Amino acid sequence: MAHLFATVLPGLEHVLENEIKVKIADAKLQGSERGKVYFASGWPAEALMGLRTADNLYERIHRFRVGPHKLHLADIEREICRLDLSWAARSYRTGEVLFKVNASRAGKHTYSRFDAAEAAARGIARRDSRFRHNADGMHEVEFRLDIHHDDALFALKLTDASFRFRNGQRSFALAALRPTVAHALVWLSNPAATDVFVDPCCGSGTILSERLAYPHRQIAGGDLSEEAVEAAKANAGIHHRVGIHHWDARRLPIDSGSVHKIVTNLPFGRQIAADEPIPELYRGIVKEINRVLHNNGSALCLTDADAELQSAAERVQLSCTKVAALSLKGLHPTLYMLEKR
Secondary structure, rough: OEEEEEOOOOOOOOHHHHHHHHHHHOOEEEEEEEEEEEEOOOOOOHHHHHOOOOEEEEEEEEEEEEOHHHHHHHHHHHHHHHOOOOHHHHHOOOOOEEEEEEEEEEEOOOOHHHHHHHHHHHHHHHOOEEEEEOOOOOEEEEEEEEEEEEEEEEEOOOOOOOHOOOOHHHOOOOOOHHHHHHHHHHHHOOOOOOEEEOOOOOOOOHHHHHHHOOOOEEEEEOOOHHHHHHHHHHHHHHOOOEEEEOOOOOOOOOOOOOEEEEEEEEOOOOOOOOOHHHHHHHHHHHHHHHHHEEEEEEEEEEEOOOHHHHHHHOOOEEEEEEHHHHHOOOOOOOOEEEEEE
16 A cells, blocks of 8 residues: 555645545545645555545655754755655656655754755655756656654655646636635535535635535525626536526525525635625625525535624524634634534
């Protein structure tokens, strides 16, 4: 089995762990830390690409001890030079394989992460002449070196930007969630084939696009911004069970009690300027959520206006439960589950 780890937005580690359990039948979870989930699997890399909450996937190569001073950079170079990395170049037929090393560092060291990356790169090139370091340009292979105090983890990156941005074929409106975060919210809603699913503040439709990855009965969304609605239509594509509308989330053209799942990124913080004070806006949105929600339905709402959401939920007698606290673009929003009591 390959020993792997996936990176994820801090606060969503438990969501990714659950997704791994469900989607990777042979997976053995091996713990998590801030922004990372460790696991082992015998499945080929292609089969792991369905982990939509993960930002990137890596294969662990080697773990070793490191010292804190610049003189210990030579030890990093020697340690990496000991490794046979020929397998990482087998899929490339050319005689030369361009590579880069990204590094992170936490702790009291007299060298930078860039120094550590350079030391690792020297070790790779010394061991195998086919590898040529190209830190700032095009590369075919990317390695990662994470140093945490005296512990170092060296890994091979299995994914690129197209993995987390869904091949880059998207337009993003103001305050749009990145697809991996939107997927985590969708996954937490426990998607079912019978769902009538709505995002009342859909922006450019990232949540709707992620919900399309799973069976459903009906999907709809809308936004007050006409520009966002046009972006959402382009991103979600043409689908006979997806309706995207220009609407006000406080006056939804939806039958009462007809919606099973609501997932939405509410206007909050400095992401977006609301047309009116947040307390009044939230009272209107939550009142409408309560109206359209099925008796056994649920609504997942992301916001940093905690008190305002809780107050709005209390006014219409919806329970409001904290699900996860996130670190997102310098903000610290919380994900809440609203349900009928």
